[in-house]
Amino acid sequence: MKWPFCRRWPGASVAFLVNEPIAIAELVRRVSDPEHGGTATFMGTVRRGPDDGPVAAIEYTAYEGMAESEFSKILDQTLERWPGARVALQHRLGRIPTGEVSVAVVVSTPHRAQAFEACRYVVEELKQRVPIWKQEVLEGGATRWRGNRDSGQDVT
């Protein structure tokens, strides 16, 4: 389940699909660099959802091999656009209770503007390209599939 992306971005940028809670501090530590003054982070969190019945959890699944390869392409493109940026990301799979983090993206760069932009880029790309799906589990136990482009339903 863990993909050793770090081999391709030695010592710096790594990405993993994980089944356990995401350790943000560890991702931040991985991108830290004495020449980098700005670190931007995004965390997507499972939210209760105001729309209809309260959500107890989201069950995430992936087309794992392809997701690995898409994450890898996103990181390649990010480093092409922001050379020298350090990027770490993790997406959690399985059942994630409300309030816990499903995805974290951490980017450090010498100056802050690039960190914000690169972090946002990674998040937008992953939502559009990485084959991951979510099924909401409502408090009553009912389930429903949700897409990022369902009108008004994008959880983050």
Add this chain to the structure above:
Amino acid sequence: MKWPFCRRWPGASVAFLVNEPIAIAELVRRVSDPEHGGTATFMGTVRRGPDDGPVAAIEYTAYEGMAESEFSKILDQTLERWPGARVALQHRLGRIPTGEVSVAVVVSTPHRAQAFEACRYVVEELKQRVPIWKQEVLEGGATRWRGNRDSGQDVT
């Protein structure tokens, strides 16, 4: 030194000037909200600085009363622009060694775009308005004052 901004943004948005290392996880915890699916974070870090001699630390000082009031205005304006956003921020004062965090801004909102935008807004505003100064301490012991608008010298 700690400003109880939390009284004005009950249970959610707080800000402190601190003399000790910034506890990011605690700030993240403070903005967490079951209806908020996106959390954006910015951390400014003391960097060694490629320009001239390596920087061992930065000594931060502030016009503390005014800084308190400016932080407070920034948070008010942020909440006016992004109603319902939860914001936490801390700026550390005193001598901060290279690699440690000088400022952290954490924003959570229902959807990700607002979290990114509001976080960026807080960072840009604080750089422009809050009376805080830094003096670089070079490895040899020499010191020099640095401003955010010094050409090419903005550390983050």
Add this chain to the structure above:
Amino acid sequence: MDPSTDTTISIRCSFFARYAELVGCDHVTLDVPAGATVGTAVALLRGVVPNGDQLPDRPMVAVNQEHALADTKLRDGDEMALLPPLAGG
């Protein structure tokens, strides 16, 4: 050698998430005419799998783990995955 091997190719079709639930399995093998495109294969697939008519006409598709278009040409042994609307993040 045998000309009949030129007339059809065999592809593996994978289903994920809601689509897997809909058709009741995670993959099937499908024979399609040699030179068929993703579009052709999807049309054939919708005719043969259970509830295939409830799959979209033009779903998001990956071939061999790369995003593909309706006019992407298929080759024998390809894996064509039908991807429900993405929901990562």
Add this chain to the structure above:
Amino acid sequence: MDPSTDTTISIRCSFFARYAELVGCDHVTLDVPAGATVGTAVALLRGVVPNGDQLPDRPMVAVNQEHALADTKLRDGDEMALLPPLAGG
């Protein structure tokens, strides 16, 4: 009552960071004509404090802990702070 109290007001001028280092103290009391603006007070200040000529003509200034402009009017007892280029973050 006494007309002389109308002709001058007393303000407290504060220095921070590099400016405090430059002038060698963190505040001075300055008498300025009643109705003086920040601009006037800064000009007077530059003439009386040590190394005052090395302070900028138009520094960033706060009056009573609020950002102020060169034409902001001063009142007796105001605190006028000279702020070196900001460096928070």
